[in-house]
Amino acid sequence: MKKWLGSVVAFVIVLIIAGCGNEKTNGDNNNKETIRVTTTTGQVADLVKNIGGDKVEVVSLMGPGVDPHLYQASQGDIKKLDQADIIFYNGLHLEGKMDEIFEKMSEDKAVIAIADSVPEEKLLSADDGSESYDPHVWFDIEAWIYGIEAVKQELIKLSPEQEEVFTENATSYKKDLEEMHQYAIDQIQSIPAESRVLVTAHDAFKYFGNAYGLEVMGLQGLSTDSEYGLKDVQSLVDTLVERNIKAVFVESSISEKSINAVVEGAKEKNHQVVIGGELFSDAMGEEGTEEGTYIGMFKHNVDTIVNSLK
Numbered sequence: 001m002k003k004w005l006g007s008v009v010a011f012v013i014v015l016i017i018a019g020c021g022n023e024k025t026n027g028d029n030n031n032k033e034t035i036r037v038t039t040t041t042g043q044v045a046d047l048v049k050n051i052g053g054d055k056v057e058v059v060s061l062m063g064p065g066v067d068p069h070l071y072q073a074s075q076g077d078i079k080k081l082d083q084a085d086i087i088f089y090n091g092l093h094l095e096g097k098m099d100e101i102f103e104k105m106s107e108d109k110a111v112i113a114i115a116d117s118v119p120e121e122k123l124l125s126a127d128d129g130s131e132s133y134d135p136h137v138w139f140d141i142e143a144w145i146y147g148i149e150a151v152k153q154e155l156i157k158l159s160p161e162q163e164e165v166f167t168e169n170a171t172s173y174k175k176d177l178e179e180m181h182q183y184a185i186d187q188i189q190s191i192p193a194e195s196r197v198l199v200t201a202h203d204a205f206k207y208f209g210n211a212y213g214l215e216v217m218g219l220q221g222l223s224t225d226s227e228y229g230l231k232d233v234q235s236l237v238d239t240l241v242e243r244n245i246k247a248v249f250v251e252s253s254i255s256e257k258s259i260n261a262v263v264e265g266a267k268e269k270n271h272q273v274v275i276g277g278e279l280f281s282d283a284m285g286e287e288g289t290e291e292g293t294y295i296g297m298f299k300h301n302v303d304t305i306v307n308s309l310k
């Protein structure tokens with residue numbers, strides 16, 4: 001009797017081991033079918049979630065209100081990057097303090113910059129005397145759409161049996177983004193031509209302005225890693241007065257201090273400027289809210305701008 005039980009147990013153990021062996025392995029992810037993805041910004045996380053669906057488990061390092069230009073990875077973040085099967089980030093030095101970590105991580109897994117999939121002719125230069133590009137590519141939906149194909153291809157490499165699902169998701173998400181692109185074009189065009197000027201705290205919106213027909217002025221440079229100066233405030237105030245611009249905008253990931261200085265400066269020159277609302281620039285909204293998704297965040301920005309400038 002005991003001997004019989006023993007062989008059943010042995011048989012079951014053999015089955016379990018055989019089962020494990022058959023399972024697809026993604027890096028050291030032996031027990032799960034999902035691909036473990038770690039991303040930097042919310043925009044990148046949302047892109048991967050839309051294409052991977054329930055076949056991916058996405059951990060995003062940078063939540064709402066977090067400024068990627070200044071972000072430094074914690075020990076906990078390194079662990080999350082280490083445990084991932086694949087890492088997606090924005091690139092073009094948006095996550096300027098993490099470049100070294102990405103290089104190190106790329107020794108044993110794919111580390112993919114979404115911006116690298118955008119054709120060079122779609123990129124805008126940083127205009128800071130260097131030869132680098134402006135990293136805020138997600139604000140031109142046509143450029144960001146290139147990321148869909150890149151994510152899809154990488155996920156298929158890790159999980160070829162899910163090719164059909166990833167392809168379907170990618171096609172449907174691309175359609176959603178194309179619709180939002182057209183919405184943004186139509187809405188911005190409803191603002192009178194002379195009022196199509198977007199003044200914000202830092203230069204995150206050049207792609208947005210370029211794609212949707214707004215002149216863009218930022219108080220700070222491309223990276224928030226530079227203090228704004230009095231001269232910048234003054235020249236921006238002069239422009240507001242000269243062009244009779246009614247509203248300026250604050251950003252969720254930047255302190256309001258700089259833009260408040262502009263509003264005050266205009267007041268001193270008897271020009272009334274209001275803060276038109278908060279725009280999401282480098283970070284998205286809270287998870288679970290509409291603004292916590294890329295499309296929702298984009299719509300919020302378009303509607304906020306149109307309501308204040310129209």
Ligand SMILES: [Zn+2]
Pocket residue numbers: 069136202203204222223224281282
């Ligand atoms: Zn930025």
